[in-house]
Amino acid sequence: xxxxxxxxxxxxxxxxxxxxxxxxxxxxxxxxxxxxxxxxxxxxxxxxxxxxxxxxxxxxxxxxxxxxxxxxxxxxxxxxxxxxxxxxxxxxxxxxxxxxxxxxxxxxxxxxxxxxxxxxxxxxxxxxxxxxxxxxxxxxxxxxxx
Amino acid sequence: xxxxxxxxxxxxxxxxxxxxxxxxxxxxxxxxxxxxxxxxxxxxxxxxxxxxxxxxxxxxxxxxxxxxxxxxxxxxxxxxxxxxxxxxxxxxxxxxxxxxxxxxxxxxxxxxxxxxxxxxxxxxxxxxxxxxxxxxxxxxxxxxxxxxxxxxxxxxxxxxxxxxxxxxxxxxxxxxxxxxxxxxxxxxxxxxxxxxxxxxxxxxxxxxxxxxxxxxxxxxxxxxxxxxxxxxxxxxxxxxxxxxxxxxxxxxxxxxxxxxxxxxxxxxxxxxxxxxxxxxxxxxxxxxxxxxxxxxxxxxxxxxxxxxxxxxxxxxxxxxxxxxxxxxxxxxxxxxxxxxxxxxxxxxxxxxxxxxxxxxxxxxxxxxxxxxxxxxxxxxxxxxxxxxxxxxxxxxxxxxxxxxxxxxxxxxxxxxxxxxxxxxxxxxxxxxxxxxxxxxxxxxxxxxxxxxxxxxxxxxxxxxxxxxxxxxxxxxxx
Numbered sequence: 001x002x003x004x005x006x007x008x009x010x011x012x013x014x015x016x017x018x019x020x021x022x023x024x025x026x027x028x029x030x031x032x033x034x035x036x037x038x039x040x041x042x043x044x045x046x047x048x049x050x051x052x053x054x055x056x057x058x059x060x061x062x063x064x065x066x067x068x069x070x071x072x073x074x075x076x077x078x079x080x081x082x083x084x085x086x087x088x089x090x091x092x093x094x095x096x097x098x099x100x101x102x103x104x105x106x107x108x109x110x111x112x113x114x115x116x117x118x119x120x121x122x123x124x125x126x127x128x129x130x131x132x133x134x135x136x137x138x139x140x141x142x143x144x145x146x
Numbered sequence: 147x148x149x150x151x152x153x154x155x156x157x158x159x160x161x162x163x164x165x166x167x168x169x170x171x172x173x174x175x176x177x178x179x180x181x182x183x184x185x186x187x188x189x190x191x192x193x194x195x196x197x198x199x200x201x202x203x204x205x206x207x208x209x210x211x212x213x214x215x216x217x218x219x220x221x222x223x224x225x226x227x228x229x230x231x232x233x234x235x236x237x238x239x240x241x242x243x244x245x246x247x248x249x250x251x252x253x254x255x256x257x258x259x260x261x262x263x264x265x266x267x268x269x270x271x272x273x274x275x276x277x278x279x280x281x282x283x284x285x286x287x288x289x290x291x292x293x294x295x296x297x298x299x300x301x302x303x304x305x306x307x308x309x310x311x312x313x314x315x316x317x318x319x320x321x322x323x324x325x326x327x328x329x330x331x332x333x334x335x336x337x338x339x340x341x342x343x344x345x346x347x348x349x350x351x352x353x354x355x356x357x358x359x360x361x362x363x364x365x366x367x368x369x370x371x372x373x374x375x376x377x378x379x380x381x382x383x384x385x386x387x388x389x390x391x392x393x394x395x396x397x398x399x400x401x402x403x404x405x406x407x408x409x410x411x412x413x414x415x416x417x418x419x420x421x422x423x424x425x426x427x428x429x430x431x432x433x434x435x436x437x438x439x440x441x442x443x444x445x446x447x448x449x450x451x452x453x454x455x456x457x458x459x460x461x462x463x464x465x466x467x468x469x470x471x472x473x474x475x476x477x478x479x480x481x482x483x484x485x486x487x488x489x490x491x492x493x494x495x496x497x498x499x500x501x502x503x504x505x506x507x508x509x510x511x512x513x514x515x516x517x518x519x520x521x522x523x524x525x526x527x528x529x530x531x532x533x534x535x536x537x538x539x540x541x542x543x544x545x546x547x548x549x550x551x552x553x554x555x556x557x558x559x560x561x562x563x564x565x566x567x568x569x570x571x572x573x574x575x576x577x578x579x580x581x582x583x584x585x586x587x588x589x590x591x592x593x594x595x596x597x598x599x600x601x602x603x604x605x606x607x608x609x610x611x612x613x614x615x616x617x618x619x620x621x622x623x624x
Contacts, residue, residue, distance in 0.1 A: 103193070143565040
């Protein structure tokens with residue numbers, strides 16, 4: 001590195017650059033946080049959806065599945081599972097049956113544990129997945145398979 | 147062979163339990179990684195005793211906790227030496243060690259022994275729900291414990307810095323450690339709106355690994371390079387500022403590469419793409435930094451293994467975090483690769499290269515001195531350690547390559563075709579078994595490397611510095 005580039009100059013770039021980026025990031029955060037109610041349709045975030053999110057969390061679903069592409073890569077994406085498995089017409093029926101028959105008796109297949117959820121919990125979880133599927137994700141995932 | 151400690155300050159030896167426990171947890175992490183790797187192929191392996199989600203939680207949480215133990219050990223070792231004073235309170239460091247070790251062990255046992263929902267209920271997750279989010283699965287009470295341990299730790303090293311010399315290395319390390327603690331507080335913020343939950347979750351995860359942890363990495367690397375090369379402190383400090391400046395300037399707005407598809411505004415796509423495309427720069431600077439320092443070294447330090455780790459961590463961090471990060475960071479690419487095995491490939495090499503290896507670097511440098519082996523472990527022990535280095539590092543390269551290949555095929559089959567033509571997730575996974583078997587094999591070799599590395603601590607021989615001195619004397623006589 002050239003002699004003219006001193007430690008002081010490097011330090012000033014570190015302080016100045018970081019400060020600038022932190023301020024810009026905070027401004028963008030402020031804007032994103034204000035936009036989130038629209039992009040997520042917060043008006044549809046009912047108590048059932050909130051309860052469903054807690055069921056999602058307290059059974060560590062993210063430990064196998066992805067949700068909007070984040071999580072573990074062992075089991076299918078669930079951000080759009082509502083659309084993939086029938087939507088308004090039949091998702092809830094499908095989902096309740098699916099949760100009941102776990103773990104599937106197929107040898108060698110990846111196993112989902114039986115979580116012994118109540119009917120109410122299954123319904124709340126379904127509401128949460130429905131709400132999640134309606135988030136504006138900039139058209140992600142590329143196709144229905146997630 | 148004498149066993150007198152060559153420590154500059156006796157209190158530095160409190161780093162030892164931290165390093166030893168970190169390595170024990172590292173071994174646990176690898177074992178659970180192998181279990182998961184097998185569950186990827188044989189879906190009912192160990193089911194229902196250890197379901198995949200439990201194994202994964204143990205694998206990732208052990209990683210985080212052993213790195214934290216490593217960082218704390220590094221700080222207890224290098225902060226007094228840099229500050230030129232004894233550690234403020236070795237007793238506090240010992241108390242916090244046991245608190246953290248017991249809490250960590252209980253958490254892992256909790257994961258393994260009771261269903262997660264039961265763990266959530268007995269620890270009162272309903273009162274302040276923070277559980278069940280990736281990497282932040284710890285019960286809320288354990289999170290509170292982590293904050294308490296972090297505060298006590300920061301107080302201890304902070305007081306040490308205040309009493310002594312405020313070197314650039316110490317100040318950068320402190321900034322990184324304070325940042326680590328502050329960003330962790332966002333683990334307690336879990337809004338009902340999933341979009342906001344995810345948005346702020348990244349403040350812990352991304353702003354740790356692509357933010358403040360890079361300061362810790364840079365500071366530890368700078369410390370070890372000064373010690374093993376004798377290069378002028380002014381030069382090292384200038385490089386350190388360049389590295390951490392680049393890290394924060396690219397990394398903070400670079401958080402945007404996680405905000406493409408989670409319900410956040412579309413401007414994050416150009417912003418995240420541009421800034422995170424520059425994120426390899428600090429890692430590239432680190433490679434130049436390490437190799438320049440070693441090439442312009444002013445002395446031959448007897449600890450060759452530590453120098454190897456220092457160069458290795460810079461290269462592997464650049465490859466794993468820099469190159470493999472760049473591979474899928476541009477939003478048009480990430481649209482297809484997001485949440486695929488490409489992400490897993492990047493995660494493995496980045497964490498190993500940047501953070502596992504920097505902790506192994508400081509352990510390699512500090513442990514012989516703490517153990518009273520002189521400036522370095524015996525030559526034979528170092529050779530064994532270097533075998534461990536190459537076995538682990540090369541197998542990690544292969545793990546990354548196999549996962550990348552799996553990811554490319556996954557994207558090809560599952561993501562690129564239109565709805566209807568695309569293969570389902572589960573059917574795609576079946577096509578990837580060959581790659582998963584290869585990954586598992588590479589994982590077994592990694593474990594062998596780890597065993598060799600552990601064995602190096604027990605290899606006896608003439609102290610490296612004594613051997614070097616004798617060799618020099620023999621040359622002089624000729």
